[in-house]
Amino acid sequence: MALELDAIPILDNHCHSLLRAQPQDDAAFRIHLTESYYPEIARDHVPHSLFYLWAIRELAAFLGCEPTPDAVHATRRERGVERLTREIVQRANFRGWLVDTGYGTDTTLSLDELRGFVPCDIREILRLEPLIERLIVDATGFDEFLEAYRAALADLRGSGYVGMKSVIAYRSGLQLEAFDRAAAKAAFDELHPAARRDGKLRIESKALLDFLIVAAVEQSARQDVPIQFHTGLGDPDLDLTKVDPAAMRLIFSDTYRGAPIVLLHAGYPYVRSLAYLAAMFPNVYADLGEVTLFVAGEVPGIVRELLGLAPASKILFSTDASLVPELYWLGARAGRRALARVLDEHVTDGLIDQDAALAMAEQILWRNAERLYRL
Numbered sequence: 001m002a003l004e005l006d007a008i009p010i011l012d013n014h015c016h017s018l019l020r021a022q023p024q025d026d027a028a029f030r031i032h033l034t035e036s037y038y039p040e041i042a043r044d045h046v047p048h049s050l051f052y053l054w055a056i057r058e059l060a061a062f063l064g065c066e067p068t069p070d071a072v073h074a075t076r077r078e079r080g081v082e083r084l085t086r087e088i089v090q091r092a093n094f095r096g097w098l099v100d101t102g103y104g105t106d107t108t109l110s111l112d113e114l115r116g117f118v119p120c121d122i123r124e125i126l127r128l129e130p131l132i133e134r135l136i137v138d139a140t141g142f143d144e145f146l147e148a149y150r151a152a153l154a155d156l157r158g159s160g161y162v163g164m165k166s167v168i169a170y171r172s173g174l175q176l177e178a179f180d181r182a183a184a185k186a187a188f189d190e191l192h193p194a195a196r197r198d199g200k201l202r203i204e205s206k207a208l209l210d211f212l213i214v215a216a217v218e219q220s221a222r223q224d225v226p227i228q229f230h231t232g233l234g235d236p237d238l239d240l241t242k243v244d245p246a247a248m249r250l251i252f253s254d255t256y257r258g259a260p261i262v263l264l265h266a267g268y269p270y271v272r273s274l275a276y277l278a279a280m281f282p283n284v285y286a287d288l289g290e291v292t293l294f295v296a297g298e299v300p301g302i303v304r305e306l307l308g309l310a311p312a313s314k315i316l317f318s319t320d321a322s323l324v325p326e327l328y329w330l331g332a333r334a335g336r337r338a339l340a341r342v343l344d345e346h347v348t349d350g351l352i353d354q355d356a357a358l359a360m361a362e363q364i365l366w367r368n369a370e371r372l373y374r375l
């Protein structure tokens with residue numbers, strides 16, 4: 001008998017908020033079914049992707065309408081974002097969302113607004129780079145900046161955060177190096193005048209970012225608060241040669257052993273790097289998210305590779321859903337289905353029995369995250 005995982009709740013350890021203004025038709029909706037920001041990808045190519053074709057069929061089944069883009073959009077418009085999200089959270093059996101609030105901050109609902117209608121536990125993850133950028137603009141010099149940064153991270157749980165997140169992968173890459181305070185100050189002094197003048201900046205300085213993110217890892221260890229890292233696939237902004245999590249050797253040392261480190265997005269295409277790191281280092285965890293959406297045709301293969309090496313106690317589940325509620329549904333469906341299929345194979349092959357398979361599914365879908373984030 002095939003494994004049935006719908007009754008096991010999901011604690012989504014990495015997702016984002018929802019757009020205030022929801023897309024009204026397929027052309028606007030399709031933009032959210034690709035990580036590419038080139039309009040011709042969404043317009044000309046997404047309709048030929050497995051993810052899109054599956055999404056329309058899956059959403060039609062969910063909404064009880066014809067499996068055509070027009071019928072899906074007519075039905076979702078009629079439901080409205082609040083009712084749609086409530087139904088998705090209930091039917092997908094979400095226990096909680098850990099929301100990275102540093103993405104789309106101006107166009108998405110606040111956590112309090114989400115809490116008003118989303119029927120699960122909503123917690124906040126602090127994204128570090130926007131905080132750093134804001135503090136650089138506000139500070140008159142490096143010492144003042146560093147003090148403000150340290151103060152912002154001094155009591156994470158007391159400030160309402162259950163974790164931190166870094167997108168350094170997008171900026172200077174994951175090849176973290178040890179820079180001292182003098183090197184960080186020199187880098188700061190170089191970019192600070194323009195940041196002050198413009199009232200904003202996009203920080204990409206390797207010396208400064210490596211110094212500050214390693215300092216956050218120290219806080220993660222000191223406070224036992226997880227720190228998430230974007231690894232692997234993302235939008236075309238990133239350099240795919242710099243996002244292999246194996247490059248983060250510096251923070252996998254004994255110095256930071258107390259820091260719960262969560263490597264997001266299955267590290268795709270460096271899935272095996274991620275499985276290896278989670279299997280080797282006691283404080284490193286592999287997240288199975290984002291790929292359940294954008295790599296729709298390969299989800300069982302990715303689960304098979306992660307679980308092939310990493311113990312089930314080291315794998316966390318997320319959707320990385322953002323902006324439109326349907327992505328939560330699709331991520332939950334694809335993730336549970338792939339997990340059931342792979343665990344089934346191992347039961348059939350005699351590696352584990354059915355009880356062990358269900359216990360593994362529970363660990364991955366919610367138990368590991370609940371323990372790690374101390375919810």
Ligand SMILES: [Zn+2]
Pocket residue numbers: 014015016100320
């Ligand atoms: Zn994300």
